[in-house]
Amino acid sequence: MSHPTSPDKQRAFDSFYKAYTEALTDGRAALFVGAGVSSGAGLPTWPRLLREVAQDLGLDIERETDLVSLAQFHLNREASQRNRLNQIIRDNFAHTEDKGIDLTDDHRLIGQLPVETVWTTNYDDLLERAFRSQQKLCDVKITRADFSAPTRGSDVSIFKMHGDANTPENATLTKDDYERYSVRHDWFINALKGDLVSKVFLFVGFSFTDPNIDYILSRIRLSMETDTGHHYCIMRNPQKPDDDSGDAQARYDYDMRRLALRIEDLKRYGITALMVDSFSEITTLLKELNRRASARNLFVSGSAHDHTGEGGMARLQKLSYRLGEHIIREGYNLINGFGLGIGREVLTGSLEQFYRGRSGVHKTPRMGVLNERVRLYPFPRIEDEAKRKETYDKYRRNMLASVGFTIFIAGNKLDTETDQVVDSPGVRDEFDLSVALGAYPIPIGATGSMSKHLWQQVMADPQKYYGNVDVRAPLEVLGDETAKDDALLNAVFAIIHAINSAPR
Numbered sequence: 001m002s003h004p005t006s007p008d009k010q011r012a013f014d015s016f017y018k019a020y021t022e023a024l025t026d027g028r029a030a031l032f033v034g035a036g037v038s039s040g041a042g043l044p045t046w047p048r049l050l051r052e053v054a055q056d057l058g059l060d061i062e063r064e065t066d067l068v069s070l071a072q073f074h075l076n077r078e079a080s081q082r083n084r085l086n087q088i089i090r091d092n093f094a095h096t097e098d099k100g101i102d103l104t105d106d107h108r109l110i111g112q113l114p115v116e117t118v119w120t121t122n123y124d125d126l127l128e129r130a131f132r133s134q135q136k137l138c139d140v141k142i143t144r145a146d147f148s149a150p151t152r153g154s155d156v157s158i159f160k161m162h163g164d165a166n167t168p169e170n171a172t173l174t175k176d177d178y179e180r181y182s183v184r185h186d187w188f189i190n191a192l193k194g195d196l197v198s199k200v201f202l203f204v205g206f207s208f209t210d211p212n213i214d215y216i217l218s219r220i221r222l223s224m225e226t227d228t229g230h231h232y233c234i235m236r237n238p239q240k241p242d243d244d245s246g247d248a249q250a251r252y253d254y255d256m257r258r259l260a261l262r263i264e265d266l267k268r269y270g271i272t273a274l275m276v277d278s279f280s281e282i283t284t285l286l287k288e289l290n291r292r293a294s295a296r297n298l299f300v301s302g303s304a305h306d307h308t309g310e311g312g313m314a315r316l317q318k319l320s321y322r323l324g325e326h327i328i329r330e331g332y333n334l335i336n337g338f339g340l341g342i343g344r345e346v347l348t349g350s351l352e353q354f355y356r357g358r359s360g361v362h363k364t365p366r367m368g369v370l371n372e373r374v375r376l377y378p379f380p381r382i383e384d385e386a387k388r389k390e391t392y393d394k395y396r397r398n399m400l401a402s403v404g405f406t407i408f409i410a411g412n413k414l415d416t417e418t419d420q421v422v423d424s425p426g427v428r429d430e431f432d433l434s435v436a437l438g439a440y441p442i443p444i445g446a447t448g449s450m451s452k453h454l455w456q457q458v459m460a461d462p463q464k465y466y467g468n469v470d471v472r473a474p475l476e477v478l479g480d481e482t483a484k485d486d487a488l489l490n491a492v493f494a495i496i497h498a499i500n501s502a503p504r
Contacts, residue, residue: 009275013285016232016274021292023200027372030117030195031110032216034205038122040104040279043096049088050074068215072175086168093124093165103130109286111136112401114293117195118158121172121216122205123165131156135398142167147187161188178215196229203233203271204282217269231271234282235259291438294404295500297333299439300324301430302409302451304341306421309448309481316447317345319485320409324349326489328357328373332496335403337396337430338378342409350374392426396433405496406434408443411450423450441465442495444488445479455479469502471495 023029039045046067053074054061064070075082103126111130120127131138139154141147142164163171172181182189238255241248263273276282307316324346327334334350336343354373377399382388411427427450431441445455455478458465462472474491477483
C-alpha cells in the first residue's frame with residue numbers, strides 16, 4: 001500500500017481501511033458502483049453517448065453539466081418517444097462479453113471482495129461478470145418481482161437501481177424518470193434506506209460533478225432524516241493544468257474551491273471523501289482491501305498416502321486435526337481442498353471447534369456462520385488427463401483467489417504406475433499459484449515430502465516470501481523434525497501474527 005502522500009491523507013485512509021475491513025469481516029460492507037468503474041473497461045461515458053443528441057438540440061456537450069436534463073430535452077423534442085435513447089443504452093451497454101469487452105483489474109478486485117451487497121447506477125453487466133468469474137452466485141435485482149423472488153443460496157445481491165441495458169425502456173435516464181423514481185421504484189428506496197442504516201458503504205466510480213450522486217444523495221436525505229450511518233466515497237482531485245496561467249489555471253482553482261465545498265457537503269450524508277490523485281490509486285485501494293480481507297483466510301494444502309516420520313500417519317493426522325482447531329479458535333477462516341489423508345482431519349478439527357465455540361463453556365464471541373468460517377473445495381474426479389489439468393488449474397485459481405496464507409503439510413501420493421509413494425505435484429502447483437496471487441506460504445517442513453522441499457526453498461530466501469517481516473525463528477521451528485506438535489502450531493501462527501501486525 002503506497003498511495004497516501006501526506007499525514008492527513010494517511011490518517012484518512014488508515015481509518016477507512018480499519019472500519020471497512022471490520023465491516024467486511026462482519027458482513028456489513030456494501031459497495032455503490034458508478035459509471036467511472038465501467039468507463040475503465042472502455043464503455044463510453046454519458047457525455048460521449050449524448051454528444052449527437054446535444055448537437056441535434058443545438059447544444060454543446062462540453063458546456064453541459066446536467067446530462068439528465070439534456071436527455072429530458074431530447075425526450076420533450078421527440079414527443080416523449082425515447083426510442084433513440086433506448087437504442088443508445090442497448091447498443092453500448094448490453095451483452096458486454098459478446099462485444100469483446102474485458103473485465104478491468106478493478107472489476108476483478110471487486111469480484112474478489114467478500115461483499116454481499118452491491119448497488120449500482122450502471123446499466124451494463126460487468127459487475128455480474130466480475131462476481132461470476134469468482135464462482136459467486138449473483139442475485140440481480142432490477143424489478144419489483146426480483147425482490148419477491150430472491151435467488152436461493154446467492155453470494156452477492158446486485159441492486160441495479162437505474163435499470164438494465166437489456167430492458168432500456170425501464171431504465172432511469174431522464175428528468176421525468178428521476179422525479180418519479182420514489183413512486184415508480186419505491187422498493188429500491190426502501191431497500192437502500194435499510195442498507196444505509198445497517199451497512200458501511202464505499203462509493204466508487206463517481207466524480208464530484210456526477211449528477212447521479214446528487215440524485216442518490218437527495219433520496220438518502222429525504223428518506224433517512226439524520227440517521228445515515230457512516231460511509232466513504234472515493235473521489236479524484238481535479239487535475240492540475242500543465243501551465244499555471246490563463247483559463248486552465250482559473251478553472252482548476254474554481255474546481256478546487258467547489259470540491260472543498262462538496263467534501264463538506266458530503267458530511268451531511270455521513271459520507272467521508274477519500275481523495276485520490278489518479279484512478280490507479282483506486283486499484284491500489286481495492287488490492288489493499290482484498291489483502292486485508294484475505295488475511296483471515298487460511299488455505300491448507302497437503303496430501304498424504306503415507307508418512308514415515310515419527311508417529312507415522314496417526315501423528316500427521318492428529319497434527320492436521322489440531323491445525324483445523326487452531327484456525328477456528330484463533331479467529332481465522334479455513335479454506336480446504338480436502339487433500340488425501342490431510343483434508344478430512346483439518347476439516348473435522350475446524351468443525352468441532354466451530355460448534356464448541358457456539359455453545360457451552362467454550363462459547364466464543366463473534367464465531368460467525370459456518371459457511372463463512374469453513375469453505376470446502378473437494379476436487380472433482382476427472383478421468384481425462386488433459387481436461388483434468390485444465391480444470392484443476394482453474395479450480396485452484398478460484399480457490400486461492402481470496403487466501404492470505406497457505407499452510408503446507410506433507411504432500412505425497414501413490415504413483416499407480418510404479419506403486420511408489422512420490423511427492424505430490426499438486427501441492428507444488430498450489431504453492432506456486434498462491435505465491436503468485438499474493439498469499440504468504442507457510443510450509444511445515446517437518447512433515448516431510450513436498451512440504452520439506454518447499455520449506456527449504458522458503459528458508460533459503462525468507463525476504464522473497466515475507467518481505468521485511470522477520471519470521472526466521474518460527475520458520476526454523478517448522479523445519480525441525482524433532483519439534484512437538486505444539487511447537488509447530490505455535491510457529492505457524494507466530495508467522496501469521498507477525499505478518500498481519502506488521503506496518504504497511
